[in-house]
Amino acid sequence: MSAGVREPVQVMNRRDFGRALDRLAHEIVERNQGVENLALIGIRTGGAFLAERLQKQIGKIEGVKPLLGIIDITLYRDDFANGLSNPVMGPTEIDFSLAGKKVVLVDDVLFTGRTVRAAMDALMDHGRPTRVQLVVMCDRGHRELPIQPDYTGIVAQTTRSENVKVRMKELGEEDGVWIEPPRPRTLPVAVLPPPAKERSKRKK
Amino acid sequence: MKFNHRHVLSMEQFSAADIHAVLDTAENFLELNSREIKKVPTLRGRAVINFFFEPSTRTRTSFEIAGKRLSADMLNLSGSSSSVVKGESLVDTALTLRSMNPDIVVVRHSHAGAPHLMARHVGAHVINAGDGQHQHPTQGLLDLMTVRQRFGQIEGLKVAIVGDILHSRVARSDLIGFQKCGAEVWLCGPPTLLPPEFARFGARMTYNLEEALTGAHVIILLRVQAERMNSAFFPTAREYSQRYGLNSEKLKWARKDAVVMHPGPMNRGVEIDPSVADGAHSLILRQVENGVSVRAALMMMLLGGGDRPRGDA
Missing domain, CATH: 3.40.50.1370 (Aspartate/ornithine carbamoyltransferase)
Known part of the structure; x- marks a missing residue:
C-alpha cells in the first residue's frame, strides 16, 4: 500500500471538469442514440448537481433535454442495521414512471459500489427501466460489489482511507476533483479507559 | 442535527x-x-x-x-x-x-x-x-406536521384546542408541542372539562368559544367521549353542541384561512358539524395520511x- 497523500491534491481543475462533463454528455447521447426515453437520475446529494449539469449539457448538444430525477437512497442502505448515526433522509424527486426508460444513474464518486447497489434497488421501486447505466465523475477504485461505471470522468489511484471530493459551483466552490488525506481517527473520549494509576486509586 | x-x-x-x-x-x-x-x-x-x-x-x-x-x-x-x-x-x-x-x-x-x-x-x-x-406524542407530531404543511411554519400561529381538555392526552401533547414550536395555544371548553391547572403550562384559557376562535389559524376539536356524555360534566350532548360544537357559522369567528383538525373518531353533530368536517377548512383526512x-x-x-x-x- 502506498503512503498516500499528506496534503489535498487536485486531480481535476475547473477546465478539466468542464471538458469531462462535455465528453460524458457526448458519450451518453452517442451510446443511447439520442435522448428519446432517456432519464438521468442523480443520486443525492453529489450526483444530483452532476445530473443537472449533464442534462443541461446534453440539451445543448441535442437541442432536447433528457428527463431528470433525483433519488435518495437512505431507506435502501445496507448498513442501516449496523447503526448509522442519525441518517438524514432527503426527498426523492422522480415525477415520471421509469417503466420503459433508459436510465442513466449519476453519482459524483464511485467507491465501494454500495451506494449504486442501493440506488438500483430504489430505482426498481419506481418502475421497470429497460436499461440502467452508470456515469460517475471519479472512479476511485476499492469496489466491494461487482459494479462498474459505463461512463467515467476520471480514474483516480487512491488508498482506501483517503477521501475523494468532487467540488461543484452549486456547493459554493470551484468545479474540481480533489484527493484529501485521511481524517485523523480519534476515539470518543468516553470509550478510553482511565489511566492505570487512577484505576488502582479507585479501588481503594 | x-x-x-x-x-x-x-x-x-x-x-x-x-x-x-x-x-x-x-x-x-x-x-x-x-x-x-x-x-x-x-x-x-x-x-x-x-x-x-x-x-x-x-x-x-x-x-x-x-x-x-x-x-x-x-x-x-x-x-x-x-x-x-x-x-x-x-x-x-x-x-x-x-x-x-x-x-x-x-x-x-x-x-x-x-x-x-x-x-x-x-x-x-x-x-x-x-x-x-x-x-399521545405521535398524534401531537402529526398535528404539527399538518399545520406546518399548510402554513409553512408554526411560530406565531394562534391554535385553539376545544373540548374535553380534562381527559384528553391529545390536548396535552398538542399544547406542549405547539408551544415548543412558538405558537400561541388557547384552551377552550366547559368549566367542568377545563381544569385551571393548565394555566401553569402557559396556555390561554377561556370558556367562551368565540374568544378562543377569534383570529385563530388552527382549531383542534377534541372528541366528546361517549362515556362522559351521561356523566355530570355537561347536561346534554345537545347543549354541548350548542355552546362548543363547531359549525360553519361559528367558524366565521376564526381567520378566513383557518384550518380545522380532529384526532378522530368524530361525533358528527356533537363537537363538529358535518358541514365543517367535510368542508374546505377541514384537514382531518390529511392528518390520517400524515x-x-x-x-x-x-x-x-x-x-x-x-x-x-x-x-x-
Missing part, C-alpha cells in the same frame, strides 16, 4: 429542533404514497410489536402500515387477548416481550406512565401510542440511531 432519543414517550422530551427534524423526515416519506411500490427495505428483519391494552383501530392501523412500508415484521397484540386479562403485571408482560427480542414496542395503555414503565424493562425502543390522560409518515419517520430515526436499549431506560 442529532436525534438522541431511545424512546418516544412524551412531547416534553423533544426540542423544537427535534420536532422539525422528525417532520422533515416524515415529509420525505409522503413520496412513498405516490409510488408504484410503496414499500422500502429499510427495516427488513426488524420486529415491531404493537401492544394495545386499550381498543384502537386508527392508531394501531397507522403504526401497522408505517411498519409494513418499512418492511418490518409487525405483530399485533391486544390487551383483551393477552395474558393481561389473566392478571399478569405490566413488568412481567414487558419481560416476556423482551425475551422475544423485538426492536420496537408500540404501547397504548389506559394508565398514564405505562409506556415509561415498559421502556425500563422491555429492552427495545418504546413508542407511546397513548397513555391514559397523559400523552400520521403514517410521522410514525414511519420515528421508527426509522429510532432504529437508525445505532445502539439498542437494554434493560435501562
Whole structure:
C-alpha cells in the first residue's frame, strides 16, 4: 500500500471538469442514440448537481433535454442495521414512471459500489427501466460489489482511507476533483479507559 | 442535527429542533404514497410489536402500515387477548416481550406512565401510542406536521384546542408541542372539562368559544367521549353542541384561512358539524395520511440511531 497523500491534491481543475462533463454528455447521447426515453437520475446529494449539469449539457448538444430525477437512497442502505448515526433522509424527486426508460444513474464518486447497489434497488421501486447505466465523475477504485461505471470522468489511484471530493459551483466552490488525506481517527473520549494509576486509586 | 432519543414517550422530551427534524423526515416519506411500490427495505428483519391494552383501530392501523412500508415484521397484540386479562403485571408482560427480542414496542395503555414503565424493562425502543390522560406524542407530531404543511411554519400561529381538555392526552401533547414550536395555544371548553391547572403550562384559557376562535389559524376539536356524555360534566350532548360544537357559522369567528383538525373518531353533530368536517377548512383526512409518515419517520430515526436499549431506560 502506498503512503498516500499528506496534503489535498487536485486531480481535476475547473477546465478539466468542464471538458469531462462535455465528453460524458457526448458519450451518453452517442451510446443511447439520442435522448428519446432517456432519464438521468442523480443520486443525492453529489450526483444530483452532476445530473443537472449533464442534462443541461446534453440539451445543448441535442437541442432536447433528457428527463431528470433525483433519488435518495437512505431507506435502501445496507448498513442501516449496523447503526448509522442519525441518517438524514432527503426527498426523492422522480415525477415520471421509469417503466420503459433508459436510465442513466449519476453519482459524483464511485467507491465501494454500495451506494449504486442501493440506488438500483430504489430505482426498481419506481418502475421497470429497460436499461440502467452508470456515469460517475471519479472512479476511485476499492469496489466491494461487482459494479462498474459505463461512463467515467476520471480514474483516480487512491488508498482506501483517503477521501475523494468532487467540488461543484452549486456547493459554493470551484468545479474540481480533489484527493484529501485521511481524517485523523480519534476515539470518543468516553470509550478510553482511565489511566492505570487512577484505576488502582479507585479501588481503594 | 442529532436525534438522541431511545424512546418516544412524551412531547416534553423533544426540542423544537427535534420536532422539525422528525417532520422533515416524515415529509420525505409522503413520496412513498405516490409510488408504484410503496414499500422500502429499510427495516427488513426488524420486529415491531404493537401492544394495545386499550381498543384502537386508527392508531394501531397507522403504526401497522408505517411498519409494513418499512418492511418490518409487525405483530399485533391486544390487551383483551393477552395474558393481561389473566392478571399478569405490566413488568412481567414487558419481560416476556423482551425475551422475544423485538426492536420496537408500540404501547397504548389506559394508565398514564405505562409506556415509561415498559421502556425500563422491555429492552427495545418504546413508542407511546397513548397513555391514559397523559400523552399521545405521535398524534401531537402529526398535528404539527399538518399545520406546518399548510402554513409553512408554526411560530406565531394562534391554535385553539376545544373540548374535553380534562381527559384528553391529545390536548396535552398538542399544547406542549405547539408551544415548543412558538405558537400561541388557547384552551377552550366547559368549566367542568377545563381544569385551571393548565394555566401553569402557559396556555390561554377561556370558556367562551368565540374568544378562543377569534383570529385563530388552527382549531383542534377534541372528541366528546361517549362515556362522559351521561356523566355530570355537561347536561346534554345537545347543549354541548350548542355552546362548543363547531359549525360553519361559528367558524366565521376564526381567520378566513383557518384550518380545522380532529384526532378522530368524530361525533358528527356533537363537537363538529358535518358541514365543517367535510368542508374546505377541514384537514382531518390529511392528518390520517400524515400520521403514517410521522410514525414511519420515528421508527426509522429510532432504529437508525445505532445502539439498542437494554434493560435501562
